[in-house]
Amino acid sequence: MKSFCRDTWVEVDLEAIRANLQTFRRHLPEKTGIMAVVKADGYGHGAVHVGKEALASGADSLAVALLDEALVLRRAGITAPILVLGYTPVESIVTASELEVELTAYSVEWITNANDILQKNNHKPVGIHVKTDTGMGRLGVRTKEDLLAVVGALEECSKLKWTGIFTHFACADEPDTTHVRRQHDLFQSFLQALREANKTLPTVHCCNTAAAIAFPDWGYDTIRLGIGLYGLYPSLYMKERADVILAPALALKTRIAHVKKADEPFTVSYGATYAAQPAEWIATLPIGYADGYSRLLSNRGEVLYNGSRYPIAGRVCMDQIMVSLKSTEAEVNDEVVLYGKQGDEEISLDEIADLLGTINYEVPCMLNYRIPRLYLRDQKVTDVFHPLTMK
């Protein structure tokens, strides 16, 4: 029995996840590990399924943005190392200890407070990756003095272990490498300052997908592989470089819920912004902006039916859209592809991102709890997870 009661779903090809990871495995020096970034519920693909597939395919660890995301992975039985890349309120340090999850830190005060909390009830120690801000302007220490102070504070802590040091690149996906090279030079000077202070370096990492593609020898101990794991390129420039060939893992599909042929002109959807003409077929599809299918695609997006492109007719509604099939007759339950391939045609996440004036990262992250995820191997569904009805 189907475990969800709607005709719209996301398909995630786990073999594409595996293939993408192994592509980066081959691209990187053998000594460099791979940390699969599965934050934002695996960029919308499903963190648990993608995380398990990545680990089974050779990833050494996982990374998330929030401690709550790590909790979901631990509850799903994942025991691999997990790093929380973002800020964690110090009050949550006990949860990190209980989950055996590593956190990011860059403040002496936070470190001291965290250690005090863990000491109070003799909790298990927590691994800490120190973040340096070399030019992202987001989180991290910005000077050697602050770095040495943070590391010194960690060395005084009995309940915190210094297990990593990293930075994040702001422009690694751009053709002009000035900024990324300046960041990497600064990161190297931070590492040198630690060596000169007789510190033994823990796990060192700096590369996201773009830097891993363009500068594989900057991999150090591990890279943080996000968008590339899902078969997407960080930018058009990185796609055109074609150093690595990736396979998109996600498709968004639906079935026609209603279809009608216009005998005489009629308008379609809110605001009556589209007029169907005589003999034109209009299909209604059960997906809308409340699913994360953007209203900005009104009268602009296209879908695939029988391997051909057809335009969205009128405004995207909260739960439904209408498409014009022109003179093509269709039937209820016929399959339509919203994102992905059908025949020789493809509607890529890059195309949707361009239409929305955003980047491909955001498009799958918009697909929310209302859409069930189907996981495929050999083109067969091997598992289903529906965020709306399953825990």
Ligand SMILES: Cc1ncc(COP(=O)(O)O)cc1O
């Ligand atoms: C700190 C950090 N590290 C790594 C990533 C992954 O970036 P890509 O998706 O571009 O690979 C994101 C991030 O916020």
